[in-house]
Amino acid sequence: MKQAGGADGRGLAAPPSPRYTGAMTPDALKAFARTDAARLGFDAFGVAPGTGDVTAADRLDAFVEAGRHGTMDWLPETAGRRRSARALWPDVRSILVLGMNYGPDEDPLSILERRERGAISVYARHRDYHDVIKGRLKELGQRLLARAGQGEMKVFVDTAPVMEKPLGQMAGLGWQGKHTNLVSRDFGSWLFLGSVFTTLDLLPDAPGRDLCGSCTACQTACPTDAFPQPYQLDARRCLSYLTIETRNPIPRAFRAAMGNRIYGCDDCLAVCPWNKFAVSAREAKLVARQDLKAPALADLLALDETGFRTLFSGSPIKRVGHAKFVSNCLVAAGNSGKAELLPAVLARLADPAPLVRAMAVWALARLSARDALERRADALHNEEDAMVRSEWHVLAQED
Numbered sequence: 001m002k003q004a005g006g007a008d009g010r011g012l013a014a015p016p017s018p019r020y021t022g023a024m025t026p027d028a029l030k031a032f033a034r035t036d037a038a039r040l041g042f043d044a045f046g047v048a049p050g051t052g053d054v055t056a057a058d059r060l061d062a063f064v065e066a067g068r069h070g071t072m073d074w075l076p077e078t079a080g081r082r083r084s085a086r087a088l089w090p091d092v093r094s095i096l097v098l099g100m101n102y103g104p105d106e107d108p109l110s111i112l113e114r115r116e117r118g119a120i121s122v123y124a125r126h127r128d129y130h131d132v133i134k135g136r137l138k139e140l141g142q143r144l145l146a147r148a149g150q151g152e153m154k155v156f157v158d159t160a161p162v163m164e165k166p167l168g169q170m171a172g173l174g175w176q177g178k179h180t181n182l183v184s185r186d187f188g189s190w191l192f193l194g195s196v197f198t199t200l201d202l203l204p205d206a207p208g209r210d211l212c213g214s215c216t217a218c219q220t221a222c223p224t225d226a227f228p229q230p231y232q233l234d235a236r237r238c239l240s241y242l243t244i245e246t247r248n249p250i251p252r253a254f255r256a257a258m259g260n261r262i263y264g265c266d267d268c269l270a271v272c273p274w275n276k277f278a279v280s281a282r283e284a285k286l287v288a289r290q291d292l293k294a295p296a297l298a299d300l301l302a303l304d305e306t307g308f309r310t311l312f313s314g315s316p317i318k319r320v321g322h323a324k325f326v327s328n329c330l331v332a333a334g335n336s337g338k339a340e341l342l343p344a345v346l347a348r349l350a351d352p353a354p355l356v357r358a359m360a361v362w363a364l365a366r367l368s369a370r371d372a373l374e375r376r377a378d379a380l381h382n383e384e385d386a387m388v389r390s391e392w393h394v395l396a397q398e399d
Ligand code: B12
Pocket: 056, 057, 059, 060, 063, 072, 121, 122, 123, 157, 158, 159, 160, 161, 162, 163, 164, 165, 166, 176, 179, 180, 181, 182, 183, 189, 190, 191, 192, 193, 194, 230, 231, 232, 233, 235, 238, 240, 241, 245, 263, 264, 265, 266, 268, 269
């Protein structure tokens, strides 16, 4: 048994275990892994062949060629390895795909009506799922190798150059729906995905069958019309990308449509009829924190760097950084129609981060056009940043 380094350098091989030496059939090994996965808190399990999904590669190329990845340059940069499991690791023979249910315990869209509150998407209302899942994938893989008495493995969740959704479909966990995410018959839209690549031969499961039928609910629900075709997403129009991935200001065309969504978006996921079988997360670390279900925008706008880091310690939100997060909250404040948020917005006009000042200008103009016009000349006199100046200038053109 060799020590295998993961793509992130942290993949592990199990230490030799005298208890588990001896041949096991691929079927018995798979049954062992399935039981172990459930014990470790995974809700869905399947095996894909080591070849991965070869048809997904062409679609990835088409996505990148059309520029739909926006500023996520790491997608084209890693496309060579991402497009096939064997390109990532030539020795892989089987891929265990695991799903962990993060189903919400209430309607995730009801918060959208409460405009003075910030809507945080379901996946970010609790502990960072990468932290929850990665260690368990390693444990699963280690125990499998120990049981087999041979082999190597690497584990992946989200950030590695692996196309997890097509793999999930190949492993029979569900199918890539028209909203492009994997839909499960048992858990609807609410499964996190992770995988264990291994050199062991395990019997693959039958791939998941597309059960979208004539439904178009996700496409209709999208507030920014981000699906140019069913099964295809233009990330540049997706609020998840705009609020999390890009550090540029939210384009003006999408600011009103953003409403109070300050981190990610769940609309296309939440309307899927297959959620009728969904249940709330059983993993305690994936149950929503009370304080992140409907946080007041006034409180979030008042957060300084330290307060931001403390509030979002252990949460994926921490990774977007204070400036991006506050800038998202300012767009939400601008959409709130709540004059009581004006003092918090005015305070951010003097923020050291240009991105924050820029969105404060927009929010101010939305909440009080008169205030904005009164301040414009002075602000332009003192402002040196081109992005912020352009927000004031556009305001002038909109007189
Ligand atoms: C980049 C990325 C994003 C980007 C781009 C999303 C996207 N759809 O590609 C952005 C930032 C927008 C994003 C948003 C979200 N993400 Co994301 N993201 C990823 C990541 C890192 C890579 C995805 C990827 O490869 N995209 C590239 C393009 C080419 O892939 P694609 O859209 O799936 O393209 C397919 C379709 O176009 C399809 N296709 C094209 N034509 C046709 C035609 C037919 C007939 C068919 C059937 C298919 C088809 O084939 C392509 C290849 O499979 C994965 C993790 C991973 N390593 O896989 C997580 C991942 C997909 N994200 C996830 C989540 C939870 C989200 C959000 C729900 C978070 C949120 N609440 O805000 C949203 C959902 C938005 C949406 N509707 O997709 C989960 C999804 C879990 C699941 N059950 O599927 C993943 C798997 C992370 C994880 N480990 O759990 N994400």
